[in-house]
Amino acid sequence: MIxxxxxxxxxxxxxxxxxxxxxxxxxDNGLTVRAGECIGLSGPSxxxxxxxxxxxxxxxxxxxxxxxxxxxxxxxxxxxxxDQTIIEVRRETLGYVSQFLRAVPRVAAxxxxxxxxxxxxxxxxxxxxLGIPPRLHSLPPATFSGGEQQRVNLARAFIRxxxxxxxDEPTASLDAxxxxxxxxxxxxxxxxxxxxxxxxxxxxxxxxxxDSVLHLSPVSAAA
Amino acid sequence: xxxxxxARALYKTYGRVTALDDVFLQxxxxxxxxxxxxxxxxKTTLLNVLAxxxxxxxxxxxxxxxxxxxxxxxxxxxLQRARWGFIQQDPRAxxxxxxxAGGNIGERLMAAGARRYGDIRATARHWLEAVEIDSGRxxxxxxxxxxxxxxxxxxxxxxxxxxxxxFMDEPTGxxxxxxxxxILDLIGSLVRQLGLAVVLVTHDIGVxxxxxxxxxxxxxxxxxxxxxTDQVLDDPHHEYTQLLVSSVLPA
Numbered sequence: 426m427i428x429x430x431x432x433x434x435x436x437x438x439x440x441x442x443x444x445x446x447x448x449x450x451x452x453d454n455g456l457t458v459r460a461g462e463c464i465g466l467s468g469p470s471x472x473x474x475x476x477x478x479x480x481x482x483x484x485x486x487x488x489x490x491x492x493x494x495x496x497x498x499x500x501x502x503x504x505x506x507x508d509q510t511i512i513e514v515r516r517e518t519l520g521y522v523s524q525f526l527r528a529v530p531r532v533a534a535x536x537x538x539x540x541x542x543x544x545x546x547x548x549x550x551x552x553x554x555l556g557i558p559p560r561l562h563s564l565p566p567a568t569f570s571g572g573e574q575q576r577v578n579l580a581r582a583f584i585r586x587x588x589x590x591x592x593d594e595p596t597a598s599l600d601a602x603x604x605x606x607x608x609x610x611x612x613x614x615x616x617x618x619x620x621x622x623x624x625x626x627x628x629x630x631x632x633x634x635x636d637s638v639l640h641l642s643p644v645s646a647a648a
Numbered sequence: 649x650x651x652x653x654x655a656r657a658l659y660k661t662y663g664r665v666t667a668l669d670d671v672f673l674q675x676x677x678x679x680x681x682x683x684x685x686x687x688x689x690x691k692t693t694l695l696n697v698l699a700x701x702x703x704x705x706x707x708x709x710x711x712x713x714x715x716x717x718x719x720x721x722x723x724x725x726x727l728q729r730a731r732w733g734f735i736q737q738d739p740r741a742x743x744x745x746x747x748x749a750g751g752n753i754g755e756r757l758m759a760a761g762a763r764r765y766g767d768i769r770a771t772a773r774h775w776l777e778a779v780e781i782d783s784g785r786x787x788x789x790x791x792x793x794x795x796x797x798x799x800x801x802x803x804x805x806x807x808x809x810x811x812x813x814x815f816m817d818e819p820t821g822x823x824x825x826x827x828x829x830x831i832l833d834l835i836g837s838l839v840r841q842l843g844l845a846v847v848l849v850t851h852d853i854g855v856x857x858x859x860x861x862x863x864x865x866x867x868x869x870x871x872x873x874x875x876x877t878d879q880v881l882d883d884p885h886h887e888y889t890q891l892l893v894s895s896v897l898p899a
Contacts, residue, residue: 438883440890441886441887441890441891442887442890442891442894479882483876483879484876484878484879484882484883485882485883486879486883486885495800506863508862508875508876509676509679511876512861512876519712527857529829529832529833529836529858530829530832530833531829531830531833532833532837541840542842556799580839
């Protein structure tokens with residue numbers, strides 16, 4: 426079953442403060458992901474991997490193309506849906522793991538992970554699985570190390586079974602032990618039918634979870 | 649889901665200054681909408697027009713299907729008291745400093761129809777605790793409270809009547825950064841617990857990012873850009889929004 430189907434994506438950034446410089450980042454890019462499948466994005470820095478991932482989440486607006494997401498048994502086009510629909514899709518269907526944790530300053534790690542639904546027991550379990558010791562659960566993550574913050578971020582995503590999950594360098598600041606835990610979590614998500622798209626710089630991670638790799642190259646100025 | 653609050657073609661001028669110029673917006677229940685822009689952009693005028701505190705020169709505000717202008721003064725005041733809340737930047741302007749903290753909360757309850765002293769006092773105590781003020785301060789006068797405590801008291805006095813829509817004008821303005829974080833956290837959790845709709849005016853993009861689902865960027869009385877908060881801030885299209893976003897110092 427196709428969960429995510431993006432085609433003909435084009436994205437140009439216009440930098441008004443730099444004299445209107447235009448940067449072509451995506452040109453006719455697309456991908457299709459089925460339930461239980463993981464696609465890895467690869468390519469050199471500047472090839473548009475993060476831009477593509479952010480476009481799939483509706484965080485960046487594409488100039489052309491469509492992004493169909495299976496939401497409540499229908500295909501919703503992220504590029505054309507009203508804001509309220511995108512909010513709903515993000516709440517129920519489409520998860521995103523960013524490289525950095527962003528949270529309200531004073532909120533404890535366990536509450537960030539539990540979310541408004543307040544599944545504290547599940548939050549404790551997933552935090553412990555990701556190696557965040559209980560003494561840290563009640564503290565706000567602002568003072569945590571980079572790796573600990575990233576694991577809180579991952580816990581926030583993996584506490585739920587997302588139908589579609591986008592991951593931007595999920596293992597970037599993790600040691601080998603934690604990296605392996607995250608690989609296991611991604612494999613479990615696939616086994617439950619999740620569709621994954623991820624940027625994995627670490628070839629070990631990519632080989633462990635990606636069923637196929639989409640190679641992006643920078644849009645050439647002459648094209 | 650149906651539209652809760654809608655603005656259609658709002659115009660407002662002050663002398664030669666255009667404060668609102670053809671402003672349209674829509675919001676739904678449980679939605680948090682932030683209006684950002686620099687001083688003089690018209691964001692506070694927009695908030696006051698939406699809240700029925702200022703009449704527009706042209707255009708209309710529609711709440712839950714009813715144009716504000718058709719409600720009459722009494723109907724509008726009833727709506728403001730029973731279904732809306734308004735949190736001002738300066739809590740001293742909203743609270744009565746010469747009656748107790750409990751009295752400030754109780755007064756709103758009584759205006760909304762509560763009569764039993766014991767119930768009012770218990771509810772006031774509950775709300776003081778909800779905004780993290782020791783309920784032992786129930787009978788203290790707010791003139792002895794810190795700025796952060798006053799703001800939290802204003803939040804309690806506003807939310808006690810369980811409004812469905814709350815207007816907020818720079819709720820963390822004038823406060824120390826450490827106090828701001830606490831107010832933000834409090835607003836964020838209460839708003840989501842209670843399922844409130846919020847129109848929030850702020851010049852602080854960080855505040856908008858943490859609290860708002862959607863964002864409106866204003867300049868010279870016009871909406872220059874609007875969309876999902878993260879979309880507007882991470883991929884700003886308008887020159888002015890790009891300037892606004894790039895002017896923020898990284899924390």
